[in-house]
Amino acid sequence: MIALLAVALLASGCGRSDDEGGGGGGGGGGSDPGITDKEIKLGGSYPFSGPASAYRAIADGAKAQFAYVNSQGGVDGRKITFKTLDDAYEPPKAVANARRLIEQERVFALFNTLGTPNNLAIWDYVNQQKVPQAFVATGASNWGADVASHPYTTGWQPNYVTEAKIYADYLKKNKGNAKVAVLYQNDGFGKDLLGGFEKAIEGSSVKVVAKESYEVTDPTITSQIRKLAGSGADTFLNITTPKFSALAIATIAKSDWRPLHILNNVGASKTLVLQPVGLGNAKGIISATYFKDPDSPEWADDPAMKEYKDGMKKFAPRANPNEAFCAYGWAAAATMVEALKNMKEPTRESLMESIRSIDTEIPLLLPGIKVQMDGESDGYPIEAMQIMEFDGKNWQLQGDVIQASAQNG
Amino acid sequence: MTSKRLRLAAWGVVLVLAIVLPFFFNAYRVGQFTQAMALGIAVLGLNLLVGYSGQISLGHGAFFALGAYTSAIAIVDLDVPYLLALPLAGAVCAVAGFLLGLPALRLRGLYLALVTLGVAIATPQVIKRAEGLTGGTQGMTVDKVTAPAWSGLADDQWLYFVTLAVTALMFVLAAFLVRGRVGRALVAIRDNEIAARTMGVDLARFKTGTFAASAMYAGVGGALFTLPLGFLAPESFPLALSFAFLAAIVVGGLATIAGALFGALFIEFVPVYAADVDEALAGVIYGGVLILFMYLLPGGVMGLIRKIASMKPRPRGSDDAQAGAVRRLGDRAAGGGAARERVRSQ
Numbered sequence: 001m002i003a004l005l006a007v008a009l010l011a012s013g014c015g016r017s018d019d020e021g022g023g024g025g026g027g028g029g030g031s032d033p034g035i036t037d038k039e040i041k042l043g044g045s046y047p048f049s050g051p052a053s054a055y056r057a058i059a060d061g062a063k064a065q066f067a068y069v070n071s072q073g074g075v076d077g078r079k080i081t082f083k084t085l086d087d088a089y090e091p092p093k094a095v096a097n098a099r100r101l102i103e104q105e106r107v108f109a110l111f112n113t114l115g116t117p118n119n120l121a122i123w124d125y126v127n128q129q130k131v132p133q134a135f136v137a138t139g140a141s142n143w144g145a146d147v148a149s150h151p152y153t154t155g156w157q158p159n160y161v162t163e164a165k166i167y168a169d170y171l172k173k174n175k176g177n178a179k180v181a182v183l184y185q186n187d188g189f190g191k192d193l194l195g196g197f198e199k200a201i202e203g204s205s206v207k208v209v210a211k212e213s214y215e216v217t218d219p220t221i222t223s224q225i226r227k228l229a230g231s232g233a234d235t236f237l238n239i240t241t242p243k244f245s246a247l248a249i250a251t252i253a254k255s256d257w258r259p260l261h262i263l264n265n266v267g268a269s270k271t272l273v274l275q276p277v278g279l280g281n282a283k284g285i286i287s288a289t290y291f292k293d294p295d296s297p298e299w300a301d302d303p304a305m306k307e308y309k310d311g312m313k314k315f316a317p318r319a320n321p322n323e324a325f326c327a328y329g330w331a332a333a334a335t336m337v338e339a340l341k342n343m344k345e346p347t348r349e350s351l352m353e354s355i356r357s358i359d360t361e362i363p364l365l366l367p368g369i370k371v372q373m374d375g376e377s378d379g380y381p382i383e384a385m386q387i388m389e390f391d392g393k394n395w396q397l398q399g400d401v402i403q404a405s406a407q408n409g
Numbered sequence: 410m411t412s413k414r415l416r417l418a419a420w421g422v423v424l425v426l427a428i429v430l431p432f433f434f435n436a437y438r439v440g441q442f443t444q445a446m447a448l449g450i451a452v453l454g455l456n457l458l459v460g461y462s463g464q465i466s467l468g469h470g471a472f473f474a475l476g477a478y479t480s481a482i483a484i485v486d487l488d489v490p491y492l493l494a495l496p497l498a499g500a501v502c503a504v505a506g507f508l509l510g511l512p513a514l515r516l517r518g519l520y521l522a523l524v525t526l527g528v529a530i531a532t533p534q535v536i537k538r539a540e541g542l543t544g545g546t547q548g549m550t551v552d553k554v555t556a557p558a559w560s561g562l563a564d565d566q567w568l569y570f571v572t573l574a575v576t577a578l579m580f581v582l583a584a585f586l587v588r589g590r591v592g593r594a595l596v597a598i599r600d601n602e603i604a605a606r607t608m609g610v611d612l613a614r615f616k617t618g619t620f621a622a623s624a625m626y627a628g629v630g631g632a633l634f635t636l637p638l639g640f641l642a643p644e645s646f647p648l649a650l651s652f653a654f655l656a657a658i659v660v661g662g663l664a665t666i667a668g669a670l671f672g673a674l675f676i677e678f679v680p681v682y683a684a685d686v687d688e689a690l691a692g693v694i695y696g697g698v699l700i701l702f703m704y705l706l707p708g709g710v711m712g713l714i715r716k717i718a719s720m721k722p723r724p725r726g727s728d729d730a731q732a733g734a735v736r737r738l739g740d741r742a743a744g745g746g747a748a749r750e751r752v753r754s755q
Contacts, residue, residue: 084688085684091644092645
């Protein structure tokens with residue numbers, strides 16, 4: 001027993017686990033964990049398994065971009081390694097992954113962790129640890145709404161409130177007296193976009209005349225569509241994830257309701273949504289986008305698109321470069337590379353300064369769309385989109401890029 | 410006598426290792442070991458039920474979840490100190506276990522397994538619906554346990570030692586329980602219910618009592634499990650968790666106390682390493698390891714340890730409890746021929 005105590009006492013001198021945990025931010029000078037003269041280590045959590053595993057293509061695209069940059073010498077001589085873990089789109093696993101990446105893999109920063117509930121589950125912990133949670137792969141407006149409370153977390157893609165404003169803007173200009181029926185997913189995503197839309201049409205003659213919600217677990221949405229069609233609306237705002245976007249298009253095609261159909265960006269995938277229900281049924285649908293569609297002939301000769309497709313072929317031969325998610329990952333990773341390049345010192349603090357003051361154009365984004373943030377006053381990187389209309393074969397861009405900031409009114 | 414001394418010495422070594430362990434690993438690893446101990450408590454509880462009394466439960470993930478949410482709600486909404494939240498979670502689960510134990514009086518084998526399976530299937534949905542209490546799909550964040558200043562420990566190390574103390578207590582309790590009258594009664598029920606009743610064993614009392622105790626263990630385990638992560642959501646308690654518990658008792662060794670520890674380490678670490686080998690094939694690798702394990706070590710880790718120990722001359726018969734459990738469950742399983750032969754030849 002005495003021996004046992006002695007061992008325990010001896011051992012307690014050996015060190016506290018958090019000393020080597022690498023959690024706490026880099027107080028004082030010197031560099032932080034995960035960055036040396038030769039390497040920058042980033043960590044990500046994605047659904048490689050489970051119902052949302054289609055999103056793994058984003059990780060493929062990001063990894064290819066980093067490999068491409070490394071092949072050209074890296075960032076200031078530092079090669080980027082991107083350690084990804086599977087969370088099956090489950091928040092508890094995302095928390096465990098974040099802890100593992102920060103405390104054990106000792107990454108310099110988290111990048112592009114995917115999913116609204118997953119990022120909400122980890123952001124308190126990650127900010128406590130003072131580790132950057134850069135360019136998360138979700139469009140919730142949370143990420144830029146209160147920079148002071150979570151200074152280490154930033155979004156990337158246009159948030160749902162920005163997107164909603166762009167649709168409102170389109171209607172005000174093209175169909176000023178629109179009577180809108182809304183179908184929305186009953187969760188943070190659906191409510192975020194709907195709330196943004198309702199706020200954006202305040203004071204105009206565009207009116208929401210009916211709204212119906214569905215649960216992700218619902219088998220069909222036929223009754224909701226029937227109610228919306230019966231409301232006398234002439235415009236349909238479709239706030240749904242891919243499976244339900246397809247169901248809504250198919251159900252309307254079978255009915256005699258012919259509204260102006262606005263489909264949110266999340267559901268506007270040609271390969272995943274429009275093809276299964278028949279491209280003809282999707283003719284005339286309006287949506288909005290912010291990056292170049294790799295599947296569209298419009299960009300076939302674009303240098304950025306060629307660079308992307310060559311890079312994918314070389315560094316991610318198993319992935320499908322025509323998949324929009326791959327292009328998304330490539331463009332998000334390119335943004336991260338820009339932020340790393342502009343870092344003044346190899347510290348997490350300095351990376352956040354660089355991210356918070358980013359002002360750049362990413363070649364794979366639509367011309368005229370900037371990635372721009374400004375400290376605490378503007379926490380949203382991409383706040384512009386362009387309207388597109390489906391012509392029965394491809395998405396066709398329309399008009400100009402529309403700027404719509406989430407925070408100002 | 411030598412065997413008893415050996416066993417004590419082995420436990421001593423385990424304890425010393427357990428005490429020095431958190432000083433050699435980073436915070437994340439220490440958290441994993443803490444979680445493994447919490448799983449170990451739940452696995453031990455299930456082993457009391459399945460290994461000793463022979464009643465199969467496929468629903469212990471539900472008790473684990475109930476314990477986790479009871480303590481989380483107590484800590485977050487009612488400001489109960491976490492050390493008090495543990496017995497509270499245990500008590501709530503004991504009552505729930507007693508109630509679920511009532512059908513166990515009439516149902517046996519597969520029928521009982523199905524009732525408990527139903528509970529496990531319903532659990533994640535129920536958690537999602539009870540949004541006001543549980544936070545629904547958004548989950549709940551529980552503040553991290555902080556180490557008191559006098560301890561000189563990091564937070565993770567402090568939580569580790571708290572969990573170690575609770576685990577030691579629960580294991581000692583279980584060991585006393587199964588070595589005495591109660592243990593003999595449970596094994597008697599498992600091996601022959603009618604004979605047990607003839608000998609004066611009160612079936613109703615022992616069966617519901619075992620269910621309650623077993624659920625209590627799962628509840629305390631669940632409460633401890635969520636503390637290192639500080640977050641829980643419906644996805645923390647999938648149906649697969651109940652099966653993992655079952656796998657753990659078989660991997661560790663049916664009807665053994667120490668086996669629960671090995672089983673818990675197995676289900677905590679093997680899936681993580683499997684995912685490291687190949688993210689897409691994690692399930693296949695985990696399953697493969699499990700199958701291999703059962704072919705090579707049908708008696709579990711403890712079966713192997715006992716086999717090695719029995720190479721030296723020692724009194725026979727001390728592993729009857731485990732051999733009986735393996736034989737009985739093995740007899741039921743179709744195609745379990747190889748495993749059965751191996752156990753019998755021991």
